[in-house]
Amino acid sequence: MLIYPNYQKRRHAVSTITEPDHRACFRSLTDEVRIDSLPVTGEIPAWLSGELIRNGPAQYEVGSRSLNHWFDGHAMLHRFGFANGVISYANRFLDTRARRAALDEGEVRLTEFATDPCRSIFGRVQTAFSPQFTDNANVNLVRLGDKCLALTETPMPVVFDPETLATLGMEKSPGHHVTAHPHADPRSGEMISYAVHFGRRTTYRLHASRDGHTYRTIAKIGVREPGYMHSFALTEHYAILAEHPLLVNPLRLALGNQSFIENYRWHADRPTRLIVIDRHTGTLCGTFEAEPCFAFHHVNAFEDGPELVVDACVYDDDEIIRSTYLDRLRTEDPRIPRGTLRRWRVHLQVGSVRSEHLADTPLELPRVNYRRVNTRPYRYTWGTSISPQGRFLDRIAKVDVVDGTTTIWEQPACFPGEPVFVAAPDAREEDDGLVLTVALDAKHGTSFLAVLDGRTLRELARASVPHHIPAGLHGQFLGTRS
Numbered sequence: 001m002l003i004y005p006n007y008q009k010r011r012h013a014v015s016t017i018t019e020p021d022h023r024a025c026f027r028s029l030t031d032e033v034r035i036d037s038l039p040v041t042g043e044i045p046a047w048l049s050g051e052l053i054r055n056g057p058a059q060y061e062v063g064s065r066s067l068n069h070w071f072d073g074h075a076m077l078h079r080f081g082f083a084n085g086v087i088s089y090a091n092r093f094l095d096t097r098a099r100r101a102a103l104d105e106g107e108v109r110l111t112e113f114a115t116d117p118c119r120s121i122f123g124r125v126q127t128a129f130s131p132q133f134t135d136n137a138n139v140n141l142v143r144l145g146d147k148c149l150a151l152t153e154t155p156m157p158v159v160f161d162p163e164t165l166a167t168l169g170m171e172k173s174p175g176h177h178v179t180a181h182p183h184a185d186p187r188s189g190e191m192i193s194y195a196v197h198f199g200r201r202t203t204y205r206l207h208a209s210r211d212g213h214t215y216r217t218i219a220k221i222g223v224r225e226p227g228y229m230h231s232f233a234l235t236e237h238y239a240i241l242a243e244h245p246l247l248v249n250p251l252r253l254a255l256g257n258q259s260f261i262e263n264y265r266w267h268a269d270r271p272t273r274l275i276v277i278d279r280h281t282g283t284l285c286g287t288f289e290a291e292p293c294f295a296f297h298h299v300n301a302f303e304d305g306p307e308l309v310v311d312a313c314v315y316d317d318d319e320i321i322r323s324t325y326l327d328r329l330r331t332e333d334p335r336i337p338r339g340t341l342r343r344w345r346v347h348l349q350v351g352s353v354r355s356e357h358l359a360d361t362p363l364e365l366p367r368v369n370y371r372r373v374n375t376r377p378y379r380y381t382w383g384t385s386i387s388p389q390g391r392f393l394d395r396i397a398k399v400d401v402v403d404g405t406t407t408i409w410e411q412p413a414c415f416p417g418e419p420v421f422v423a424a425p426d427a428r429e430e431d432d433g434l435v436l437t438v439a440l441d442a443k444h445g446t447s448f449l450a451v452l453d454g455r456t457l458r459e460l461a462r463a464s465v466p467h468h469i470p471a472g473l474h475g476q477f478l479g480t481r482s
């Protein structure tokens, strides 16, 4: 085992949470290790070859203060390598300006999602619309061409080496608030993403890029009070922005005295606006009104005759953001709202929106067989879920969106993260393959990678990691079958 220089360990005390429950998911991890072969029980399918790289917050202390929110912790990458039935593991912090300031000065220098660096008023005006956002890219990652990019919601993707997890540099993408969930265009191979450009005339913009360095603008849509959006939907011909009524006055963002998300206001009396853009011409096809609700994650979207079908994991309101502050998550019962699967059928000619409830199972961090069904009709999604008595995401659920049936995998006192689907070679069915999830075993204070059958969620194998891995956000399998 190779231990990387772990200079931060001497400087910051880690959280002292020791309860064998969901609170272990929010205890900082500072150790960086590289292990050639993890202990494995069960059998890993011989065809599984490649690497699962996961991203997420890992350290929540800066100097003597704690960051405020789950989404604020310093980005750490975790790499599970699969070769010849052996699973290797490594983890490493991204070497960002945000983290360097924390380590060297003990200060929060850049605005995080829900933690504010407490600038002076002058500094606030100066930096609100300029690129002084955090580069703490702890949300997601993509491989684009020969580059791997770690992403958050600021326009500064961090380039890293997928073998060593070393930070290689930073790119600059257009806009001010961007999505960490770009789509791959299945035809062109381009990465499609959206951004909010704040300014005198604020706009939503749709962009395409082949290299994460140069961007082509597809569409610009003016908006007076933009919404907080975390992901978007893509079909063969359209991009759909679901603007939930969690809105910000751009001037408040520029001059306000709060962290990024705290500038947004919930408007229960306003609809969710489904903004449909022809992604080939950039034309605004229409804005269609649905019920007020909030979602972080779209599941999938496709065209069905004259209708657009748009599926998302939806909450009644924005309470999910408040419930994921660390001071709530570190309580015995953070009262996490349950998100459920909703389908919007948007009839482009008639202008109507029909909402359908797809399943009762709470679902978050949803994944699909992306290479096969992105922009196309589909049947299955895999996500994290909460048991009826659960306090945090404690299950993996597979939902059949056609008949609403659900399959569950769970283990006592274990908290699995986002399930990543890997298609089997020569797969015939959409769910022929594996589901990979990293779960925290709160009783033992360690984590493991579970390899599940994509059809049944039967556990096929488990690889043990010697430490706990805090609750992460998203990851990608970078083999040939992602």
Ligand SMILES: [Fe+2]
Residues within 6 Å of the ligand: 139, 180, 181, 230, 296, 297, 473, 474
């Ligand atoms: Fe996300």
